[in-house]
Amino acid sequence: MKKYLLMSLLIAAAMLMLAACGSKASDNTNAGSGVEETGTAASANIVIKAKRYEFDQPVYKIKKGEPTQITLENEDGVHNIEVPDLDLTVNSGKPKVVTINDAGEYEFHCDILCGSGHSKMIGKIVVE
Numbered sequence: 001m002k003k004y005l006l007m008s009l010l011i012a013a014a015m016l017m018l019a020a021c022g023s024k025a026s027d028n029t030n031a032g033s034g035v036e037e038t039g040t041a042a043s044a045n046i047v048i049k050a051k052r053y054e055f056d057q058p059v060y061k062i063k064k065g066e067p068t069q070i071t072l073e074n075e076d077g078v079h080n081i082e083v084p085d086l087d088l089t090v091n092s093g094k095p096k097v098v099t100i101n102d103a104g105e106y107e108f109h110c111d112i113l114c115g116s117g118h119s120k121m122i123g124k125i126v127v128e
């Protein structure tokens with residue numbers, strides 16, 4: 001009887017550990033969102049133009065899995081874009097080539113305190 005109880009405890013503990021590992025693994029994939037910054041040549045590119053206090057488009061589209069150069073141009077003031085869900089920041093004059101492997105909508109914002117309308121500087125990258 002004692003042996004049976006011990007076995008059940010061991011099995012329960014093993015299941016808990018498996019469950020914990022399983023959720024951790026899926027957290028990691030979400031956090032990374034499959035973005036890779038690559039040194040390879042881009043086969044597509046998008047240009048995001050920023051000025052006080054807006055971006056030139058509400059939505060920018062990127063194809064899933066396609067190396068895409070993201071360029072930020074500041075038309076006035078000093079702005080950048082930060083995409084928290086992709087762990088990605090693009091500064092003016094420093095284009096980045098990224099490959100995003102997970103389709104979805106990724107909100108970005110200006111991450112440089114550029115003035116009174118700073119908090120309105122929000123846009124979206126749609127990956128499909």
Ligand SMILES: [Cu+2]
Binds near residue numbers: 078079080114
């Ligand atoms: Cu700003």
